[in-house]
Amino acid sequence: MVTVWGNIMKNAEIEHKTEYNLMPYNTLRISSIADDVYFPKTHEEFSLLLANLDLPLVIGKGSNLLLSSFGIKRPVIITKNLNKINVKPPFIEADAGVSVSKLSNMALELKLTGFEFLSSIPATIGGAVSMNAGANGQEISDCFVSALVYDSDEDKIKTFTKEDMGFLYRSTKLKNQERYFVLSAKFELKNADSYDCIQELMNKNMEKRKASQPSLNEPNLGCVFKNVIKDGEKLSAGMLLDKCNLKSFPVGGAMVSHKHANFIINFNNATSTDYLCLMQEMQNRVKKQFEITLMPEVIYVGDDKKENQIWKQITQS
Numbered sequence: 001m002v003t004v005w006g007n008i009m010k011n012a013e014i015e016h017k018t019e020y021n022l023m024p025y026n027t028l029r030i031s032s033i034a035d036d037v038y039f040p041k042t043h044e045e046f047s048l049l050l051a052n053l054d055l056p057l058v059i060g061k062g063s064n065l066l067l068s069s070f071g072i073k074r075p076v077i078i079t080k081n082l083n084k085i086n087v088k089p090p091f092i093e094a095d096a097g098v099s100v101s102k103l104s105n106m107a108l109e110l111k112l113t114g115f116e117f118l119s120s121i122p123a124t125i126g127g128a129v130s131m132n133a134g135a136n137g138q139e140i141s142d143c144f145v146s147a148l149v150y151d152s153d154e155d156k157i158k159t160f161t162k163e164d165m166g167f168l169y170r171s172t173k174l175k176n177q178e179r180y181f182v183l184s185a186k187f188e189l190k191n192a193d194s195y196d197c198i199q200e201l202m203n204k205n206m207e208k209r210k211a212s213q214p215s216l217n218e219p220n221l222g223c224v225f226k227n228v229i230k231d232g233e234k235l236s237a238g239m240l241l242d243k244c245n246l247k248s249f250p251v252g253g254a255m256v257s258h259k260h261a262n263f264i265i266n267f268n269n270a271t272s273t274d275y276l277c278l279m280q281e282m283q284n285r286v287k288k289q290f291e292i293t294l295m296p297e298v299i300y301v302g303d304d305k306k307e308n309q310i311w312k313q314i315t316q317s
């Protein structure tokens with residue numbers, strides 16, 4: 001513990017580490033040293049950091065973040081200690097750092113339906129809300145009521161309604177920006193007919209995932225690219241990549257999963273450059289074969305010049 005100094009932060013004691021390896025805080029298990037990492041425990045500490053740090057990077061479970069192996073210069077805030085939950089059935093309110101699978105299990109115990117899809121997503125509430133996480137036809141926006149959001153521009157905590165959030169497919173107004181941050185979110189679930197029907201749906205989702213996707217024993221960031229709509233038809237990015245025979249295709253220590261062509265796994269000390277080069281190869285092959293440009297679902301964070309060039313080419317092609 002150190003004392004963090006700043007205009008407003010004078011005397012605020014917030015857990016702070018320097019030269020800290022973020023390997024446990026990204027599901028790809030990339031080794032990425034951050035200059036400064038903070039672990040707030042309350043909304044007040046989180047807001048204080050957001051008000052005083054320059055361009056902070058907020059990390060939940062890092063299950064959608066490709067962190068640069070060259071390290072992270074921006075100050076990092078990890079939300080794992082923001083973990084309060086308030087239950088008033090059918091409402092559940094949870095802090096940004098709460099694990100979504102924990103909430104899913106809690107909803108099961110309360111015989112509330114709507115969170116079944118979250119049981120196998122390795123995310124926090126903050127990450128899932130700002131990315132509009134979803135699976136099996138359900139999205140976090142479906143049961144979202146409101147969120148407490150810190151607005152860095154106005155230095156204020158605001159209540160965002162569903163409309164304020166701007167929910168889209170795997171995106172919201174909060175994705176990839178530096179102004180708004182989720183402190184907590186409130187959801188309204190529905191009473192289920194029985195415990196068993198929720199459990200059954202959770203098991204079904206889990207089995208489907210097990211059969212078609214790599215587990216985190218093969219470190220990964222979930223789907224690399226978003227699905228696409230072409231001529232009004234929804235096309236799965238995984239299907240397009242599979243048709244390009246990309247399963248098991250390697251670059252350095254990164255490889256397209258043999259189970260799912262839209263997953264890249266870290267099979268041998270992969271670097272972020274390996275991952276980016278592989279993404280580019282996957283994108284190029286789909287473009288060549290189908291004249292479709294896949295857009296990333298994962299988010300790259302880093303300052304390396306070469307990596308930023310590749311990322312720019314991937315996101316702007």
Ligand SMILES: Cc1cc2nc3c(=O)[nH]c(=O)nc-3n(C[C@H](O)[C@H](O)[C@H](O)COP(=O)(O)OP(=O)(O)OC[C@H]3O[C@@H](n4cnc5c(N)ncnc54)[C@H](O)[C@@H]3O)c2cc1C
Pocket residue numbers: 027057058059060061062063064065079096120121122123124125126127128129130131132133134135170174175176180181182183214215216220221222223299
């Ligand atoms: C094995 C696996 C399976 C997956 N399956 C799915 C799936 O089925 N559906 C799906 O949608 N996704 C899936 N994902 C992707 C990922 O889990 C989601 O995108 C999730 O929402 C990310 O949550 P996180 O807490 O890990 O966020 P992070 O990866 O830590 O962060 C993601 C983004 O959210 C921002 N963020 C984090 N916390 C906050 C906050 N409090 N306020 C504002 N911004 C914040 C970060 O700065 C970053 O920009 C999967 C990933 C893996 C590894």
